[in-house]
Amino acid sequence: MASEVTEAEYRQLANFLYAEADMLSEQQYPQWLTTLAEDLHYLIPVPKFVDEEGSRQIGIGNPYFDEDIVSMRLRLGLLSSSTTTTAENPRSLMTHIVSNIRVEAEGEGEYICRSCITIHRTRYTNKEPTAIAGRREDLIRRTDEGFQLVKRHVKLSQAIIMSPSLSFFF
Amino acid sequence: MRVNENFGPKDFDRLVDEENATASRLIFTDETIFKMEQEKVFAKAWLYVGHESEILNVGDYVTRQMATDPVILTRGEDGKAHVLHNACSHRGAIVCNKDSGNARGFTCPYHGWVFGLDGSLKATADDQSVYEGKVDFSTLNLKKTARVDSYAGLIFATWNDKAPDLGDYLGDARWYLDMYHNRTPGGMEIIGEPQRWIADANWKLGALNFGADGPHAVKVHGPVTVAAIGVPMSLVRESLTGSPSVSMGNGHNGIISQVPAEYHDQFPPYLGSHPDMVELYKKHLGPEQNQFLSYLLAGVQTMFPNFSSIQSLMAFDPMGMPVSFMNIRVWQPVSPTKTEIWNWFLVDKEAPEDFKRESMLSGIRSFSVGGTFDQDDSEAWSSITRGINGNIGQQGDVNFQMALAFRDKTIPDFPGPGRAYPSNYAEVTEFDVLLEWQKYMRS
Known part of the structure; x- marks a missing residue:
């Protein structure tokens, strides 16, 4: 039941995504957690190069991330303390760039937001930055406490991760 | 020491010092050694x-x-x-x-x-x-x-x-491969397409780590394990220092980390495998293999040269029980200081579909590029490359000298084949991967 949104709604949702991008770049995970819905599903599959005619599915998949709110809480907790992460101690320097935002209303108080994300990242052990980009499809819900992310499905545009870890979020 | 293409067997005696349980850092960085490996190891081994x-x-x-x-x-x-x-x-x-x-x-x-x-x-x-x-x-x-x-x-x-x-x-590694991969009549199946990622590290660092490096598991993974499964750090340490490492022969090596007896009541038997599968393991495997699996914390091994696997368990729900996962991977050499890691998960074919998914989730959240364990390992290996690649760094050794204390302490009545040592910390089996590498490089 997707329908158009008002200019004001678009601006509010875009601002939500921009603020979220800053939290993710700064790794402000306690704050980001408050924007995640209890029924969260956060999915980043492994992209494949396939022949459309001869394509076949092997098993149920081996995604980079397939998280609910419970696993996400634990992951964010581990990444928030220097005692429980080697990869992010010291923290990566990151810039999350959000663009190509399109919004549709989806039922009562929910929105489908499509956007592109580029993450420019540098780690202590390799000063040469890496970039990783993908197209996001989000389901975002308006609540009394503000917007919450309900679903995020990221389609990455690279088949091999060119750095030793995905110890950050999209 | 300078490496060149005329390197002979004696030079490899110096690169890996069996007596002293050390190896030159050049084996992780040198371009000529990397090229020789392509011919002497990867064109020769399975x-x-x-x-x-x-x-x-x-x-x-x-x-x-x-x-x-x-x-x-x-x-x-x-x-x-x-x-x-x-x-x-x-x-x-x-x-x-x-x-x-x-x-x-x-x-x-x-x-x-x-x-x-x-x-x-x-x-x-x-x-x-x-x-x-x-x-x-x-x-x-x-x-x-x-x-x-x-x-x-x-x-x-x-x-x-x-x-x-x-x-x-x-050879003898088959007994251990049976224990992890061949324990139900249907065997195992791959859960999905591989994840692939690049570590700024020589391929041997991964192969050695899984061959296996016990001590790093407390420093790098201990706090994560404690936080995720809710077990005390003493369990992790006691498990690693009190469990065997096994040299299976032909360069195949690993560790079998057991849950110490006093913690059995805090752990699901058979790593939280599905109960129907456990019944199949009991019929399909021998009593000694069942004994190892029944209170396993982690079974980690490398089949020479670059195939590794880990059978372990993890929980990402503080209220839930840990769930087993079976991971395999290959350390593909790209350059002396770059490795493409290929990573898959496997599950017993007969397992119910919902359990397969649970096992996949347990695996990807721990041993994959986004997993809490691999994130930290890859970072440690990359930092080695950075640490040893300078002029001074190249002149030093990498040290496996815990082996000096443990290499004569084989467990006499060990229930599995191969030579076993009484601690995951022994460094004997990890170094054994390099001794096999040395044999290939001398040939």
Whole structure:
């Protein structure tokens, strides 16, 4: 039941995504957690190069991330303390760039937001930055406490991760 | 010490010092050694290429690497697995540029030469009669590996026509592969396409770590394990210092970390495997293998040179029980200081579908590029490259000298084959991977 949104709604949702991008770049995970819905599903599959005619599915998949709110809480907790992460101690320097935002209303108080994300990242052990980009499809819900992310499905545009870890979020 | 292409056996005696349990740092950084490895190790040993469950039907294929060479693993019309070099016999273009699929054969995108699932040449750009009989087309099939064989569902191939049979190559390691991969009548199946990522590290760092490095598990993974499963750090430490490491022979090595008896009531038996599967393990495996599995914390091993696996368990729900996962991976050498890590998960074929998903989630959240354990390992290996690549850094050694204390302390009545040592900290088995490497490099 997707329908158009008002200019004001678009601006509010875009601002939500921009603020979220800053939290993710700064790794402000306690704050980001408050924007995640209890029924969260956060999915980043492994992209494949396939022949459309001869394509076949092997098993149920081996995604980079397939998280609910419970696993996400634990992951964010581990990444928030220097005692429980080697990869992010010291923290990566990151810039999350959000663009190509399109919004549709989806039922009562929910929105489908499509956007592109580029993450420019540098780690202590390799000063040469890496970039990783993908197209996001989000389901975002308006609540009394503000917007919450309900679903995020990221389609990455690279088949091999060119750095030793995905110890950050999209 | 400077490495050059005239390096002989004696020079490799200096690079890996068996007596002293040290090795030169050059083995992780030097370009010449890397090139020699391609010929002396990766063209000689059996290399893992894929799993039987990935190519069930005739025409199924997956594209893989054998070190720096691209290959296609196919299920041929003869029902057999074939491993074909993925470069056209005409001019060398990649003939199959997909990750996986099903096909009747492969057509080169450059001049349209066509090859069958077994690599045989079917057609050239124009009719073969145009060559006026001057070319022997039987020499222009896709190059195939000398041998392909599988054990416990794991398909290996080798370019070496003098290689021993795969069974002899794996030797005593088969008993341990059975314990992890061959414990129900149906065997295991691959959960999905591989994850791949690049670590700024030599391929041997991964192979050694899984061969296996006990001490790092407390420093790097201890706090995560404690936070995720809610067990005390003393459990992790006692498990690692009190559990065996095993040298299985032919460079195959690993550790079997057991849950100490006093903590059994805090752990699910058989790593939280599905109860129906446990019943199958009990029937399908011997009592000693069942004994190891029943209170396993982690079974970690490397099959020489670059295939590794880990059977372990993890919980990402503080209120839930840990769930077992089975991970396999290959450390593909890209350059002296770059490795492409290929990572899969497996599950017992008979397991219920919802358990397969639970096991996959347990695995990807711990041992994958986004997993909490791998994130930290890859970072540690990358930091080694950075630490040892300078002029001074190159002159030093890497140290496995815990082996000096443990190498004579084999467990006399160990219930499995191979030589076992009484601690995961022993560093004997990790160093043994390098001793095997040295044998290959001397040859």
